Amino acid sequence: MENKKIPYKIYLEESEMPTSWYNLRADMINKPAPLLNPATGQPLSAKELSAVFCDELVQQELDDTTPFIEIPEEIRNFYKMYRPSPLVRAYCLEEKLQTPAKIYYKFEGNNTSGSHKLNSAIAQAYYAKKQGLKGVTTETGAGQWGTALSMACSYLDLDCKVYMVKVSYEQKPFRREVMRTYGASVVPSPSETTEVGRKILAEHPGTNGSLGCAISEAVEVAGKDPNYRYVLGSVLNQVMLHQSVIGLEAKKAMDKYDIKPDIIIGCAGGGSNLGGLIAPFMGEKIKGQADYRIIAVEPASCPSFTRGKYAYDFCDTGMICPLAKMYTLGSGFMPSPNHAGGLRFHGMSSTLSQLYDDGLMEAVSVEQTEVFEAAVQFARVEGILPAPESSHAIRVAIDEALKCKETGEEKTIVFGLTGTGYFDLFAYEKFNNGDMSDYIPTDEEIAASLANLPKV
Amino acid sequence: MENKKIPYKIYLEESEMPTSWYNLRADMINKPAPLLNPATGQPLSAKELSAVFCDELVQQELDDTTPFIEIPEEIRNFYKMYRPSPLVRAYCLEEKLQTPAKIYYKFEGNNTSGSHKLNSAIAQAYYAKKQGLKGVTTETGAGQWGTALSMACSYLDLDCKVYMVKVSYEQKPFRREVMRTYGASVVPSPSETTEVGRKILAEHPGTNGSLGCAISEAVEVAGKDPNYRYVLGSVLNQVMLHQSVIGLEAKKAMDKYDIKPDIIIGCAGGGSNLGGLIAPFMGEKIKGQADYRIIAVEPASCPSFTRGKYAYDFCDTGMICPLAKMYTLGSGFMPSPNHAGGLRFHGMSSTLSQLYDDGLMEAVSVEQTEVFEAAVQFARVEGILPAPESSHAIRVAIDEALKCKETGEEKTIVFGLTGTGYFDLFAYEKFNNGDMSDYIPTDEEIAASLANLPKV
Numbered sequence: 001m002e003n004k005k006i007p008y009k010i011y012l013e014e015s016e017m018p019t020s021w022y023n024l025r026a027d028m029i030n031k032p033a034p035l036l037n038p039a040t041g042q043p044l045s046a047k048e049l050s051a052v053f054c055d056e057l058v059q060q061e062l063d064d065t066t067p068f069i070e071i072p073e074e075i076r077n078f079y080k081m082y083r084p085s086p087l088v089r090a091y092c093l094e095e096k097l098q099t100p101a102k103i104y105y106k107f108e109g110n111n112t113s114g115s116h117k118l119n120s121a122i123a124q125a126y127y128a129k130k131q132g133l134k135g136v137t138t139e140t141g142a143g144q145w146g147t148a149l150s151m152a153c154s155y156l157d158l159d160c161k162v163y164m165v166k167v168s169y170e171q172k173p174f175r176r177e178v179m180r181t182y183g184a185s186v187v188p189s190p191s192e193t194t195e196v197g198r199k200i201l202a203e204h205p206g207t208n209g210s211l212g213c214a215i216s217e218a219v220e221v222a223g224k225d226p227n228y229r230y231v232l233g234s235v236l237n238q239v240m241l242h243q244s245v246i247g248l249e250a251k252k253a254m255d256k257y258d259i260k261p262d263i264i265i266g267c268a269g270g271g272s273n274l275g276g277l278i279a280p281f282m283g284e285k286i287k288g289q290a291d292y293r294i295i296a297v298e299p300a301s302c303p304s305f306t307r308g309k310y311a312y313d314f315c316d317t318g319m320i321c322p323l324a325k326m327y328t329l330g331s332g333f334m335p336s337p338n339h340a341g342g343l344r345f346h347g348m349s350s351t352l353s354q355l356y357d358d359g360l361m362e363a364v365s366v367e368q369t370e371v372f373e374a375a376v377q378f379a380r381v382e383g384i385l386p387a388p389e390s391s392h393a394i395r396v397a398i399d400e401a402l403k404c405k406e407t408g409e410e411k412t413i414v415f416g417l418t419g420t421g422y423f424d425l426f427a428y429e430k431f432n433n434g435d436m437s438d439y440i441p442t443d444e445e446i447a448a449s450l451a452n453l454p455k456v
Numbered sequence: 457m458e459n460k461k462i463p464y465k466i467y468l469e470e471s472e473m474p475t476s477w478y479n480l481r482a483d484m485i486n487k488p489a490p491l492l493n494p495a496t497g498q499p500l501s502a503k504e505l506s507a508v509f510c511d512e513l514v515q516q517e518l519d520d521t522t523p524f525i526e527i528p529e530e531i532r533n534f535y536k537m538y539r540p541s542p543l544v545r546a547y548c549l550e551e552k553l554q555t556p557a558k559i560y561y562k563f564e565g566n567n568t569s570g571s572h573k574l575n576s577a578i579a580q581a582y583y584a585k586k587q588g589l590k591g592v593t594t595e596t597g598a599g600q601w602g603t604a605l606s607m608a609c610s611y612l613d614l615d616c617k618v619y620m621v622k623v624s625y626e627q628k629p630f631r632r633e634v635m636r637t638y639g640a641s642v643v644p645s646p647s648e649t650t651e652v653g654r655k656i657l658a659e660h661p662g663t664n665g666s667l668g669c670a671i672s673e674a675v676e677v678a679g680k681d682p683n684y685r686y687v688l689g690s691v692l693n694q695v696m697l698h699q700s701v702i703g704l705e706a707k708k709a710m711d712k713y714d715i716k717p718d719i720i721i722g723c724a725g726g727g728s729n730l731g732g733l734i735a736p737f738m739g740e741k742i743k744g745q746a747d748y749r750i751i752a753v754e755p756a757s758c759p760s761f762t763r764g765k766y767a768y769d770f771c772d773t774g775m776i777c778p779l780a781k782m783y784t785l786g787s788g789f790m791p792s793p794n795h796a797g798g799l800r801f802h803g804m805s806s807t808l809s810q811l812y813d814d815g816l817m818e819a820v821s822v823e824q825t826e827v828f829e830a831a832v833q834f835a836r837v838e839g840i841l842p843a844p845e846s847s848h849a850i851r852v853a854i855d856e857a858l859k860c861k862e863t864g865e866e867k868t869i870v871f872g873l874t875g876t877g878y879f880d881l882f883a884y885e886k887f888n889n890g891d892m893s894d895y896i897p898t899d900e901e902i903a904a905s906l907a908n909l910p911k912v
Contacts, residue, residue: 007470008536014463080464081548081839092537092611110566112841112876154836155548174630174881178841180888181832376637380610383537385568385634420568422878425630432636 009086010253017084018248021071021241024279025064025351027286030358032064032237032350033325036312041456044322052222053238054229056127060238069241071123078122078155079245082111087253088417092381094401101404103397104259105417106250106277107384112178113148115387115419116273117233120242121148124231125156134227135159139189139214141168142342142389143175144419145233150182160184161228163191163217166209175423189214196220196318210334211345216318234270235315235324240351243276250414251280261292263400265415267392268296268305268363269342271349277416278361285360294361296352297392299371300440302335304328304348305356305363307446312456313347323454326353329441330449336439340368340427341388346449366395367438372431374398375421387419388427465542466709473540474704477527477697480735481520481807483742486814488520488693488806489781492768497912500778507679508686509694512583516694525697527579534578534611535701538567543709544873548837550857557860559853560715561873562706562733563840568634569604571843571875572729573689576698577604580687581612590683591615595645595670597624598798598845599631600875601689606638616640617684619647619673622665631879645670652676652774666790667801672774690726691771691780691805699732706870707736717748719856721871723848724752724761724819725798727805733872734817741816750817751856752808753848755827756896758791760784760804761812761819763902768912769803779910782809786905792895796824796883797844802905822851823894828887830854831877843875844883 025031034043049058060069071079090103108116128136135158140146146162153160162184169176169188179186189209190197194217200207207213215232222230233239254261264281266274274296284290298305304327314331315321328347335344348356355361368388375391377398378384386394393415404411421428430436481487490499505514516525527535546559564572584592591614596602602618609616618640625632625644635642645665646653650673656663663669671688678686689695710717720737722730730752740746754761760783770787771777784803791800804812811817824844831847833854834840842850849871860867877884886892 008533009470011467014465077464077547091533112835112839112878114878118839151839155839173885174878177881177885177888178878181835181841181884183836379568379637380639383568383607383611385637422568422570422630422634425633428637429629429633432633 006089006257008091009088010257011086012084012249012253014080016252017076017079018245019071019076020068022244022248022279022283023063023067023069023241024244024283025237026067027283028354029286030354032354035322035324036456038314038319038323038454052219052230054127054131054133056130057124057238060241061236072126075122075126082118083245084249085110087250090382093378096381097398097401097405099401099405100408100410101401102410102412103401104414106246106414107417108246109384109387109417109420113144113151114422115144115148116243116246116276117145117148118151119245119276120233120239120272121145121152123242125149125152125158128229129156129158133229135161136229136231137161137218137222138231138233139163139211139218141165141211141344143168143172143423144342146184146186147175147178148233149231150179150184153184154182161221162186163189163214165189165211165214171426172423189217191217194220196320210317212317212331215316216320219316219320234272234345235347235349237351239272240275240279240349243272244279246273246276246416247279247281250277259412261414262411263293263295263413265295265297265393265396265413267343267389267416267418268298268348268352269389270345271352273416273418275349275352282355282360295396296356296361296363297396298363298365299335299339299343299392300365300367300438301339302329302344303365304346306365309450310353310357311453313453315347323456324350326350327356329446330452332452333449336441338437338439340430341424343389343392364396366392369436369438371395372436384417385421386417387421388424390416390418393417462545462713464547465544466713467542468540468705468709470536472708473532473535474701475527475532476524478700478704478735478739479519479523479525479697480700480739481693482523483739484810485742486810488810491778491780492912494770494775494779494910508675510583510587510589510685512586513580513694516697517692528582531578531582538574539701540705541566543706546838549834552837553854553857553861555857555861556864556866557857558866558868559857560870562702562870563873564702565840565843565873565876569600569607570878571600571604572699572702572732573601573604574607575701575732576689576695576728577601577608579698581605581608581614584685585612585614589685591617592685592687593617593674593678594687594689595619595667595674597621597667597800599624599628599879600798602640602642603631603634604689605687606635606640609640610638617677618642619645619670621645621667621670627882628879645673647673650676652776666773668773668787671772672776675772675776690728690801691803693807695728696731696735696805696807699728700735702729702732702872703735703737706733715868717870718867719749719751719869721751721753721849721852721869723799723845723872723874724754724804724808725845726801727808729872729874731805731808738811738816751852752812752817752819753852754819754821755791755795755799755848756821756823756894757795758785758800759821760802762821765906765909766809766813767909769909771803779912780806782806783812785902786908788908789905792897794893794895796886797880799845799848820852822848825892825894827851828892840873841877842873843877844880846872846874849873
């Protein structure tokens, strides 16, 4: 029951912002499987991981017992530049749909990276700076993560090298320029600057690049210079940890107004946004304190949860990264070229994979034409042009709200609006012109890609 | 003196949002000069104006006696989708500059139009809808206004025809696609769809178009169809009125924390943002209740305040619009092609022109290279990539803060951050590559343009 009139946007006070991240793994009964050394098949030690990641991030990566980890004051101050993010009551969308459902979204797009990625970027950059490093390397596909990391590094005066998937580098010059404006060096991948890049270029001249290949390059560069470390914007446990600010803020905002969600929906690529949004709710669910339907939404063209296999796999194409146990389509899987936007990683966060395997959450896949239909419907009534990624969640939120319309149920639906689509207008143009198409990989394609899983 | 710790961002509660616009003209001692009929040289009557503008907007245009005009509930609800906008304390910029000055900015960019333009777009669209019209026509240059109007029309289910300066139409395909996503029809101007367009094309085949020319086309189309009216995003009294929400919110947020600004700074093209931001402060200044330094910042390449003439002039190139008394460079004036972003209108709001002529505000002009330097400096510490237009205000805010550093004065500076630069990355790319140049028109150029002022 609603005790108070719910405003359009609920903003927490700065004093109400989280001071600790919530480490959901501490409350999980079945812990996510550890990262393995691909050479030995054994769990990676902190020492091994420290060659690639900053020391403090290694601790966070391995820690599955501490439920709350304090957010350093410097990071909290940076968060204040663009957080708290609003929890928005979608009154206009509800009216348009004529649904009795109550729809909320946590909007993470009000910053220049245009997405939630900044929440982890500043944390990872901070620990690198604290360790006295000179810089960090990373990869970016659609560009949100690279932009976020550039912003964080610029703020902390840290060097930032971004390997950007070549096709995105060429097709998204604006993303590239934002990163350069924030002082990052942006290299189209595959490049001649790394061994793995040269090898891939020799084998596939004229390739468009892929996220897995850009990861390989960024990891190689960080591994060869002791003043650099590699950072990653999704998939990892540490990223889920940092992104828990989304869920913690959302839950506090809901608690203030006695809002109890029935359904929580998020898009899922590597899982960073979804993992962050659901963290405190999932914690309650595991402890039996509350029940929620939790739905991961993925593209039908890259369906790791709904059609992948739960197994150990490489995180990168070059197969130089650790092995992670996850729902995967195989490290060689590539979404078809007509797929717009992100959510194109072949695997899924180990944490979310374990929760899904334990039956604690659901997953659905949706096709991109219906996703863009939802995006435009949303934009026209709620005013925000959503990112293609976020629009996957919008699609399912609308579908659930329409089910409520049929049944008359007044369910409360919350979804993550991870970002804005200002840099995705080529995709919107395609949709506006009626040129957007769908693609569902065949069983044979997925089986072929899964045939190359490493033997563990 | 500060009584409470000032947060990074001050958000008003929805219940604290303004319920009336503030009509500064009611408190002005010297009223802005009326619009004249170019054929007769006489002030335009409400009836004459009603052929072009909606009836209620005509009333607002002419009303210089009612200090507060109620904001209809429907508009207030729309405002709640993206307002209140935050008043941000620029702690990070202050630290970077090592200045004792306290810097604040009112950030209007957190909506898909990327600027403050939405504040007046929804008001103008609302009155058109209320009058039972089928649609509205307008022009857009850089694209913020066209996007804002598209969003408002889409929300109200109103037809929207945008004449977009041809060079922008071609160079800013993303802006065009946002408008199309919101259902607007976007026509590159000059076009074959109007008499004035055909005439200009015949005289200047291959022309890039101009704002003044796009205005002429939009006005012609609205004038010929009784189900349409023309709307304009700046310059007009009604626009200053709607934009007063910026200043009203800013003042209320400051009052909550006992913040008294010494200097208020805004960029000025047609004057909509500056007029809105300063409205309540200027009201106090006129009544002798407080004193503020108020600074308009304009591009050195389009210096209507600092080098223009205070005279009656046409608002459009086609000379079919009413005459307005304003600081003007002549209706044929065009900023040089290397000028990036907006702030390219040849004249200035009649309201602001009168205030400037009365000595109630100052004006300075700045060159674009120094503007982009300020933009990048700001982006790197405050996290927001600013619009080129807004960066004019940033430049002067930084300059004033650096003066405080020299003198040790703890002045409080407030500036308007009107929008984001996400659609201006070609300009940032130029700057990043060191290819940006400045241009200051010669005295002869300005004199030549002013020679064509209408005789009144």
